Amino acid sequence: MSVSATDRTAKSRPGALEVAWEITVDDAPVALSARKDFVAVAGAEGLVRVLDGAMGAEMGALELAGGALSVQLSPAAQQLAVTGPSGCALWRRADGRVVVREQGAWSASAAWADEGRVAVASGRTAVVLDADGGELWRTEPAKSTVTDLAWLRRGRRLAVAAYGAVHGHERHTPAPVVTYPYIGSHLALAVSPTEKWICSGNQDASIHIWRTRDGSELTMSGYREKVARLAFDDTGRWLAADGAPDVTVWDFGGQGPAGTAPRSLRRHAAVTALAWRPGDAGHLATGGRDGTVALWYATSGRPDSPLTPARSLDGEGSAVAGLAWAGPHLLVAAYRDGRLRAYRVPSRTEL
Template sequence: MAPLRRAYGGAGVRCLVGRRLGRRRTEPAASTITDLAWMRQGRRLAVAAYGAVRCHERHTEKPVATYPYVGSHLALAIAPTGKWICSGNQDASIHIWRARDGGELTMSGYPEKVSRLAFDDTGFWLAADGAPDVTVWDFSGKGPEGTAPRSLRCHETITALAWRPGAAGHLASGGADGTVALWHATAGRPQARLRPVRELDGTGAAVAALAWAGPHLLAVA
C-alpha cells in the first residue's frame, strides 16, 4: 500500500505522513492559509497565504523556497511537470512563478477575483475563472507571457472546473445556473472564443464540484 499523505491548514500546517500518521508542523504562516498543493510527487508541499507561496519539504518546519507576491491568494495550481506555480488572487489576477528560478509574471485585468485554477495532465494548459468566460492559457514552451488565452463562454458565473484525465485537452465547467459544459478547450488559436461541445442542463442549483473518474465518468455535485 502506498504511504498516506495528507495536509490541512490553519494558522500553520500540520502534515500527516505515512501509515503511522506522524505529525509535522510548519512554522506559522503570516495569515490564514487559503490553499495547499503537493509538488514533486508528494515530496514538497506548497502553501498559499497572504503575501507569498511557501514550499516545505515533508519534514521541514521552515520553508525551503518562498515565492512572494503582495496580495491575497485564493487558489493554487502547480503544473504536473513542477515547472510552474500559479495563484489566483483577490485582486483579479493570476500570478505565476517559474519554480526553478523564481521568475515571475502577472496576468491581470480580470473583471472578478480569480478563485479557481486547474492544470491539465500535461501541465501545458491552465484553466481559470475570474470572468463570465473560462480562460485557458498555453504554458507550453516558455509559458504564457505575451500570449492571449482561449475563451470559453457558457455560464454567467463559473462555479467549478475539472480537466478530463489525459492529454486531449477536454475540460468540464459548471455554473451557478446548474449547467455543465464540456469543451475541446485547447482547440483553435489564441484569442479564439470556443463553443461547448455539449451542455448538460441541471436542476437549477449551482454546480458545487466536478470530479472525473477516468476519462468516461464525470460526477457532478
C-alpha cells in the first residue's frame, strides 16, 4: 500500500470537498465497509486492508484465497468478516488474529448480529459463527445458493435470501419459521430499521417488498436493469435503489410506497455504489462507472421530478467500487484503480 496524499485539499472546481486522506491499494477494490473509527476495503484477489478512518493509516490486513466479494465490520468495529467464492475469514482487531472458515463454499455475504455473532452465506446454507470462528448453528439447505442475509429482532431472527423466497430462521432453528415467497433470484436484501419491511432487489429488474407484520406483498417493477443495491436510511422511511441510470428513492412513510412514484436522482450513466449519510437529514452519496461521486438531498422535491446533485465530485475516470460513511462527516470512496479517497463533508444539515 502506498500513501499518495494526506490532509490535502482537492483541486479547485465546482462542488469540491476537502480530501482528508488518499491512499492506493495493490488490489482492485470490490467492497468497502466503515464502522466507528475503522474502514475496511476488500480487493478482487482477496486482499483486505483495515484502515484508521481519520488518517487512512493501515491498522491490519488479511488475505482470503480465491478472492473477495464482501467485507463487513462488526457494529463496534472489533471484528471483521470477509467472504468470497472460496469461503470466508474472520479478523480480530485486538490481536490481528485471522480464522478461515467454510473453505470451498461460495460465500456471497455476511451480516453481524452483534460483536459475538456473524452469519455468513455458505453455498445453499447460512452459518452463524461466534467471534472465534466456532459454528453456533446453520440453516437447512435452501433450493439454491444463498445470496444475502440480514438480522431482525435484535439478532434473534435471521433473514436468508435464495432463489424463490426469503426465509426467516429463529436462533438455532435450521428450518424456517416464516417464508416470504417470490419466484425469482434475489440479489440484495434490505430490512428497514423499524423492521416493518423486508425488501429484495432482484435479477428480474424489480424490487419486492413484504410487510413483516402480515406478509402482505408489493412489487416495484419497470427497472431497466437488475436491482443489486438497496439501502434504507436511518429513519427507515426512505429506500434507495439502483437498477436504472437514475437512483430511485421510495417513500415508506405511512402505509408504504403502494400507489406512489419514487424520487429520481439523475447523474450517472451506470450506478455502482450508494450510501446514506448517518442521521435523519436525507443525504445520499452515489457513485458511477464514470468515476463520479454525487451528493444529494435525496428526500427533497416531489416524486416523478428528477433531482440534481448538491455536489458532484470527479474521481478522475476510474469506476467507483464502493462508498461508506466513516461517521457523519467523512465519506470514503473506493475506486477500481485502487485509490481510496476520504472526503470531509460539512455539517449534517449541509452538503
